[in-house]
Amino acid sequence: MIHQFRVQNFKSIIDVRVEMTPITVLVGRSGTGKTSFVQAIRFLRDVLGSNPQPQPTWPNLRPAFALDSATSFFVEFSVTGVPDRFKYDLVINKRGPGHAPESERLSVAERCLFHQESTGKGGQNRWTVEPELLQVPNPGPIALGRIPSIPEIVIAFTALTSGIGCYTFFDRVLCQPRRESPQRRGLADDGSNYLDVIGEITMNLQDLISRKSIVAALQRVNPSISSVELNDLQNPASVVVGHRLNGKTLALDLSQESDGLRRFYANLLALYQMPPKQTSIFEHPEDGIHPGALSMLAEEFQAAPNQGRGQVILTTHSPQLLDHFDVDQIRVVELDDLKTRIGPISAEQKEAIRDGLLEPGELLTVDPARIQAEATGA
Amino acid sequence: MKRLVLFVEGEGEADAVPALVRRLLSEKGDWSGLLLDDHPFRVGSVEKLVKNDHREWNRFLGASLKRSELGGVLLILDGDAERVGGKPFCAAQVARSLADAAAQVGAGHTFSVAVVFARQEFESWLIAGMTSLSGRSLPDGRRINALAKAPDGDLERSPRDAKGWIGSLVEGGYKPTRDQAALTRLVDLDAIRARGLRSFRRLESALSALVEAIRSNRPIASPPGPAGSGG
Numbered sequence: 001m002i003h004q005f006r007v008q009n010f011k012s013i014i015d016v017r018v019e020m021t022p023i024t025v026l027v028g029r030s031g032t033g034k035t036s037f038v039q040a041i042r043f044l045r046d047v048l049g050s051n052p053q054p055q056p057t058w059p060n061l062r063p064a065f066a067l068d069s070a071t072s073f074f075v076e077f078s079v080t081g082v083p084d085r086f087k088y089d090l091v092i093n094k095r096g097p098g099h100a101p102e103s104e105r106l107s108v109a110e111r112c113l114f115h116q117e118s119t120g121k122g123g124q125n126r127w128t129v130e131p132e133l134l135q136v137p138n139p140g141p142i143a144l145g146r147i148p149s150i151p152e153i154v155i156a157f158t159a160l161t162s163g164i165g166c167y168t169f170f171d172r173v174l175c176q177p178r179r180e181s182p183q184r185r186g187l188a189d190d191g192s193n194y195l196d197v198i199g200e201i202t203m204n205l206q207d208l209i210s211r212k213s214i215v216a217a218l219q220r221v222n223p224s225i226s227s228v229e230l231n232d233l234q235n236p237a238s239v240v241v242g243h244r245l246n247g248k249t250l251a252l253d254l255s256q257e258s259d260g261l262r263r264f265y266a267n268l269l270a271l272y273q274m275p276p277k278q279t280s281i282f283e284h285p286e287d288g289i290h291p292g293a294l295s296m297l298a299e300e301f302q303a304a305p306n307q308g309r310g311q312v313i314l315t316t317h318s319p320q321l322l323d324h325f326d327v328d329q330i331r332v333v334e335l336d337d338l339k340t341r342i343g344p345i346s347a348e349q350k351e352a353i354r355d356g357l358l359e360p361g362e363l364l365t366v367d368p369a370r371i372q373a374e375a376t377g378a
Numbered sequence: 379m380k381r382l383v384l385f386v387e388g389e390g391e392a393d394a395v396p397a398l399v400r401r402l403l404s405e406k407g408d409w410s411g412l413l414l415d416d417h418p419f420r421v422g423s424v425e426k427l428v429k430n431d432h433r434e435w436n437r438f439l440g441a442s443l444k445r446s447e448l449g450g451v452l453l454i455l456d457g458d459a460e461r462v463g464g465k466p467f468c469a470a471q472v473a474r475s476l477a478d479a480a481a482q483v484g485a486g487h488t489f490s491v492a493v494v495f496a497r498q499e500f501e502s503w504l505i506a507g508m509t510s511l512s513g514r515s516l517p518d519g520r521r522i523n524a525l526a527k528a529p530d531g532d533l534e535r536s537p538r539d540a541k542g543w544i545g546s547l548v549e550g551g552y553k554p555t556r557d558q559a560a561l562t563r564l565v566d567l568d569a570i571r572a573r574g575l576r577s578f579r580r581l582e583s584a585l586s587a588l589v590e591a592i593r594s595n596r597p598i599a600s601p602p603g604p605a606g607s608g609g
Binding site: 348349351352355356357365366367368370 | 417419420421422437438440441444445446
């Protein structure tokens, strides 16, 4: 789980530090920087994982106000089974992630596992703390991911790369499958490799509960659904949704189902995929989903951390969805002088919600959420 | 310094009402001891506020009490409902009932409240000042018809579709969320006053009484009932 994420000099974010909980909900008007914050996490994941997914070009990610400044990331995170927290710091040179970082450091508890930094001369780096290897790799390129024989480093690398999912599901989601390379694990950000993910869930006979839970959740959206399976386990090409009608089953291709149902299902696949993500981020998961189904979706999000399916971070504009979250799970995103600020809700609004005078969803309608004055994300 | 919090109907009013109140207070030139809160509550229509024995109204007033140094709340809503609470809408009666209900959470004792209904609606006030807007441009460059002028007659009765009427005179039409605040900033307040709208006079007198109550620390709940404190 990510406990703290700090990013400096990334788009509208000059310096923002966000404390996270097992469920974290980001709210704020359009254009305040919610997506930029999610993009920062995705960018770090993809840079570390050398992910070839298309991204905005580096100049488009630079801040308008600090063009000569480095872009930096700090993540404090934990992994189940490792008693201490990890801290990872990466400072990317203004020239971009393809060049040697200005600084990179990984520590667990107070123990530094490695630290490299720029010498200031011609793009050269040096180790200030070498990884404990007989054959130390050259400093220069990003090190996390190049040190496969120290378990804690591998765990950290996994947590920050394949352990993070950043999901935005558009219309036509789960309609056009794309087969991923065997190296890629987990649901793609757009859900396009859903056949692979469904296959992994289907073939995991150690965990039939997940399959049943998914169908049960879909049945609450459409009570006639009796099954959701791949058309062929060996060479799947589509997903077949069974509908029970008058004692018989009508089989429909998933692409024939409503957009709302497919989006709902995509969110479930992200939550139930095997192995589960450490951290799953959902942007506006309410899009295209009937308001009546949002309580079911919120229940799935709330259950995920306690059921070993990882941390959930989401952005939302939906009062109905927000109503299902606790005031301490909500973070407010504001734009102040074109700079993004992120922080907990104002004290008076928290108190009003705890006293039952405001509903959480009314932070988007009646009394728009404000950041607590003393504790901004900078 | 005591805080004046505004309760408005929706998103358009959330910008327009503070702009109007700020102009009215600035005309008097005396802001001492008073802070106009920048974050109005968007409370919806009057029907919503009076339902279930004024439950939402009291709930939102309770939430406003969490804001530091609350001195008073000014509620400004459109007064164009046909029926409220199962009865034909009477602005004076409903305003009194809201003021009375607010007493349950301390209005008139620990903080002040004033209730104002724009008749027929907020846009009726803008229509009253339409002659001062003719030929002018909005901040985005759209122009108001150079021949625009307020119609004759009782503007608190007609035109009934005030938004539509304004829309016919503004280039690109009128959308409250986009244009209400901009027109409020441009309109000549004396032009509105010259049309003698009772609800606008009510707004000005209620605001004056509210400000005086906040400054003197003698809370009011306005309009008063038959034997209540004044405003």
